[in-house]
Amino acid sequence: LAGQPKLRTVKYYRLSEVEERNSSKSTWIIINYKVYDVTKFLEEHPGGEEVLREQAGGDATESFEDVGHSSDAREMATSFVIGELHPEDRPKIQKPPVRRRVVSSHSWWTNLVIPGLAAAVVTLLYRLYMSEE
Numbered sequence: 001l002a003g004q005p006k007l008r009t010v011k012y013y014r015l016s017e018v019e020e021r022n023s024s025k026s027t028w029i030i031i032n033y034k035v036y037d038v039t040k041f042l043e044e045h046p047g048g049e050e051v052l053r054e055q056a057g058g059d060a061t062e063s064f065e066d067v068g069h070s071s072d073a074r075e076m077a078t079s080f081v082i083g084e085l086h087p088e089d090r091p092k093i094q095k096p097p098v099r100r101r102v103v104s105s106h107s108w109w110t111n112l113v114i115p116g117l118a119a120a121v122v123t124l125l126y127r128l129y130m131s132e133e
């Protein structure tokens with residue numbers, strides 16, 4: 001019915017379940033935490049089946065984005081979505097989709113260790129200087 005709110009329940013898959021679907025009988029890939037069943041699409045993919053097979057059972061976000069797929073391709077992709085990666089398994093995937101920019105090249109420990117070392121050196125030099133008097 002028009003105007004009726006659609007109730008959508010999201011099916012979550014564990015990473016281990018996706019990893020099992022890595023054959024030509026069943027090929028699943030993950031893009032931006034969504035799970036795609038591309039089994040029937042393999043032969044029709046304009047980029048070839050090989051590239052999809054290589055990513056089968058795993059996270060294809062980076063490869064998908066690197067190709068610079070058209071908006072048509074993205075639209076097409078939505079028809080293969082079967083669910084989403086279980087939230088608890090999302091950190092297991094290496095690259096988060098958005099945060100690409102490196103905020104600081106210093107890690108937290110260099111910010112502690114370098115001033116710490118500097119303070120130690122100054123103290124040492126001061127002690128040496130005082131002991132010579």
Ligand code: HEM
Pocket residue numbers: 029036038045046047048051052055060063064067068069070071072073074076077080
């Ligand atoms: C559901 C997922 C996918 C869909 C619906 C899809 C669809 C398409 C479409 C429609 C094209 C034609 C060019 C365009 O419109 O951008 C294309 C090209 C291509 N795709 Fe995909 N693709 C998918 C996943 C992937 C993945 C995961 C990879 C890499 C592992 C990949 C690699 C390529 C390559 C290399 C090309 C060829 C680009 C060229 O010839 O310039 N695709 N894909």
